[in-house]
Every structure is written in C-alpha cells, then in structure tokens.
Amino acid sequence: xxxxxxxAESSSNGMIERDFTVGDxxxxxxxxxxxxxxxxxxxxGHGGGAHKKHPAMTGRAHSLVTGCGFHVAVIDAPGHGxxxxxxxxxxxxxxxxxxxxxxxxxxxxxxxxxxxxAELAVPEYRATLDALQELPEIGAEGPVGYLxxxxxxxxxxxxxxxxxxxxxxxxGLMWPDALFEKAxxxxxxxxxxxxxxxxxxxxxxxxxxxxxFASKEKTLHANAGEHVAFPRFEVDSxxxxxARHLGRAVTSPA
Amino acid sequence: xxxxxxxAESSSNGMIERDFTVGDxxxxxxxxxxxxxxxxxxxxGHGGGAHKKHPAMTGRAHSLVTGCGFHVAVIDAPGHGxxxxxxxxxxxxxxxxxxxxxxxxxxxxxxxxxxxxAELAVPEYRATLDALQELPEIGAEGPVGYLxxxxxxxxxxxxxxxxxxxxxxxxGLMWPDALFEKAxxxxxxxxxxxxxxxxxxxxxxxxxxxxxFASKEKTLHANAGEHVAFPRFEVDSxxxxxARHLGRAVTSPA
Numbered sequence: 263x264x265x266x267x268x269x270a271e272s273s274s275n276g277m278i279e280r281d282f283t284v285g286d287x288x289x290x291x292x293x294x295x296x297x298x299x300x301x302x303x304x305x306x307g308h309g310g311g312a313h314k315k316h317p318a319m320t321g322r323a324h325s326l327v328t329g330c331g332f333h334v335a336v337i338d339a340p341g342h343g344x345x346x347x348x349x350x351x352x353x354x355x356x357x358x359x360x361x362x363x364x365x366x367x368x369x370x371x372x373x374x375x376x377x378x379x380a381e382l383a384v385p386e387y388r389a390t391l392d393a394l395q396e397l398p399e400i401g402a403e404g405p406v407g408y409l410x411x412x413x414x415x416x417x418x419x420x421x422x423x424x425x426x427x428x429x430x431x432x433x434g435l436m437w438p439d440a441l442f443e444k445a446x447x448x449x450x451x452x453x454x455x456x457x458x459x460x461x462x463x464x465x466x467x468x469x470x471x472x473x474x475f476a477s478k479e480k481t482l483h484a485n486a487g488e489h490v491a492f493p494r495f496e497v498d499s500x501x502x503x504x505a506r507h508l509g510r511a512v513t514s515p516a
Numbered sequence: 517x518x519x520x521x522x523x524a525e526s527s528s529n530g531m532i533e534r535d536f537t538v539g540d541x542x543x544x545x546x547x548x549x550x551x552x553x554x555x556x557x558x559x560x561g562h563g564g565g566a567h568k569k570h571p572a573m574t575g576r577a578h579s580l581v582t583g584c585g586f587h588v589a590v591i592d593a594p595g596h597g598x599x600x601x602x603x604x605x606x607x608x609x610x611x612x613x614x615x616x617x618x619x620x621x622x623x624x625x626x627x628x629x630x631x632x633x634a635e636l637a638v639p640e641y642r643a644t645l646d647a648l649q650e651l652p653e654i655g656a657e658g659p660v661g662y663l664x665x666x667x668x669x670x671x672x673x674x675x676x677x678x679x680x681x682x683x684x685x686x687x688g689l690m691w692p693d694a695l696f697e698k699a700x701x702x703x704x705x706x707x708x709x710x711x712x713x714x715x716x717x718x719x720x721x722x723x724x725x726x727x728x729f730a731s732k733e734k735t736l737h738a739n740a741g742e743h744v745a746f747p748r749f750e751v752d753s754x755x756x757x758x759a760r761h762l763g764r765a766v767t768s769p770a
Binding site for chain 1: 712733734736740749752753760
C-alpha cells in the first residue's frame, strides 16, 4: 500500500489546495481554509481529455468545500493531466479525433476507451481513498461521496459498484453500454444527470442507465439542451445532495 | 373586476398569514413576518381533494417565504376547501371513489374532472393575480411564479399557457392527456417532477408531458418511488428554482 505524499500547498478563495501523490498517481485535495476539522470526503472524477485541476473540478470543489465544509479529492485518470500517455492512449485518442472529424459516432470509441481507463482507475481510486482516510481530518469512519460526470461516470459506476465506503454518488452524461451490469449492483443514493437534447448520447440510453441503478433512492435530473449545455446549477444541487446523504448542513447558500 | 378583501390575519413560524376573498373565491396569502417589503409572488395550486391550507401548501409556503422572502398565495379550487361542491363535483368524486374501490384506472376520471376544474380555475387565478398585484408589497411589475403538483398541474399548465405574467413554473405528477396542446405553448422556465415508479401515471406519459413544453430552459426531476413517495427535498429545489428565475437570493439554507 502506498501512502500519501503531499507535494505542494497553497490557499485561495476559501480553500486550502494540497497536491499529492499516491504511488505514481497525482491528485489534489481541497479542504476548508478554516482548518482541519474532520469532515466527510467527496471524491471526484474528471472528464475525458481534462485533468484534476480543470476548471470544472476546481469549481465543483469550491462549491463543496465552501458550501458544506467537505474535503474534496480528485486524481488524474490514466493518460490524463500529469500522467504519461501510453501507445494505447495515443491510438484511441487518434481514433476518436478521426471519428469526430469524419462526423462518425464517437460513442463506441469513448465507451471502449473509458471502460479500459476505468479498469485501471478503480484500484487507483481505492488506494487513494485508503491513503486519504489516514489523514486525521478525514479518518476511516466518515461517509464518502463520489461526483463524476461523463468520463467521471465511466470510472465512477464501476468504482461505486465495488467500493462500500462510497455511500452516495452524483453521476451522468455517459453512454450506458459498458455500465449496465455494474449499475445494477449499486444500491446507494444516486443523483443522475442527463441532457434531454444530447446530440451524442441518445435520450433513451441515458434513461436506461438511470433505470438500471438498484438504488432505492435515486433522482434523475434531465435538463433541456445539448451535451455541453449541462447547467451550472446542477453543481449546487449536487452540494445539497451530498449535504443530505453525508450528513452536513449547507452553511453557505449559493 | 373584484378587489381583494382580507378576512383574517395571523402570524406564526416566520410568516404572516392573511385569508382573503376575490369575489366568492377564498384564498390565503403568506408573507415574510419581517414586513411588507416588495418581493416577487409565487402562486400555488393545491392537489385534488385538498385545499388552500393543506399541510403541503403551508409547508411549501413556509419554504418559499422564509427561504427567499417571497409572497405566496393559493386559492381553493372549485368544489374544494371552503367552496361548495356542485352536483357535477359530487358525481365525479363518486365516480372516482367507485373506480378506486373497484381497482379500475382513475386516470380517465381525474383527467376529465381536473380539465373541467381548470376551465373554471384559470380565470379565477387571473382575477386573483390582478387583485394581488394591487397590493403595494406585490405590485404589478414583479415577476410571478407558479407552483402546483398533480391537480395543481392540471390547473397550472392551462394557466401558465395563457398568463404572460407568470415567468417560471414548477409542475408535475399529472396525466398529460388534457395538457399536451397547452404545454406546447409554454416557453417560460419549467421544473417538472415525476415519480419514476408511479403506479398511477405511466412513466412514458410523464416523460412525454415534460417533452411537450416548448421552454428552452426546462428540468425534469424524476425520483425513484411510487406516486405518494414524492420527496420533500423537491420543495427545497423549487425554492432554488424560483430564486434563480424570480431574482431573489436564498437567504436561509434549508
């Protein structure tokens, strides 16, 4: 088991930001600037082609940290951010760009590439969680959430299916093809986002993935608009979802 | 045009509650206890067999008034609350009870009875809005919201379709049969609730009504569970929806 090594620390905008590594996986942990009070952890997964400090990640972290006092951590997915690309990564990315340029469906390529990345990333997330829970401000007893959209869902569904420490998850915007079987094993509360007019992921496919979760408590949020129009206010909703399920009050109305 | 007559006033739980009549239609207006500051109005519609001060109404009003400082008004639907039942009301209610007791589908009866009530209620809501806008704390310039679930949607869809003063609405949990055509005329932001496992309203029917709204901004919230399991946290979501669209801050995190 690898322990967590902090490699950099800074503070801004109400958050302490600490870069870390667990083995050769780089990540970042955001915590309330007010100090090291013990609080629940929310793990996040970034989108395809993005990285741990993409603005979508820092924005969501800020809402979770300053809105509820959570700790929030994200790691670079294999082949993303500060991690090297393998020949396989390069090959799939080239294939994806070729399909996009040719106007061909990107779904089959994204599904198979992200499924492969998830096989690698799930044990990395679990090792990261092991290491983060050794920190006194997180601890091993607290509930853990997971928030990941698009590729963050391609990794998140298999992760939540096998990781009992994760007790609530916000997911969405992903083809269901590689995820049905694992979604059927998930019983924790789920908030699931889709775009009603998604030009990439068919509406029926998104609805079918939501339907597959075995969770007794699950909520679908479907917003009008195309794939990239995913609205900012769903982040506020995710904060409130985690506040309900991880046992925190929303301290800062947004 | 009938003017508004206040008939009773009380105060509790952070709200001033004023009973009123507009002509022979009784209603209630809840406002912040802190006073008569001008603020947007949210009209509400109650459910079938309920009335203007049903706990669902007082609970939603409390969240809207204390969470955002809105004024909130609801009137008794025809044949409901303090209003007399006609022979037609008695006949349809008896038919509904008979169908329920026999285990027959209640949808066709609810759809036709609520459609008739909506024909009567829409002009009553518009006259009530005329009268409420004469109050200095509401005024004629401010945006107006509408919140109504189930029968409140059977009335709300035709109301929002013809009433340009209503600029945002939360609707849901209703058969679409009598509402499609009017929903297609609605362009204001909509939050639409349905129960994913509704044993009364088929899932596809609920999804089809959401799809029918012409609104560029619309959000579907589908929650796991049967018809009556409609979760309380959707009221908090409605408060935040109206805060976004009627231009108020959420002052009290819930």
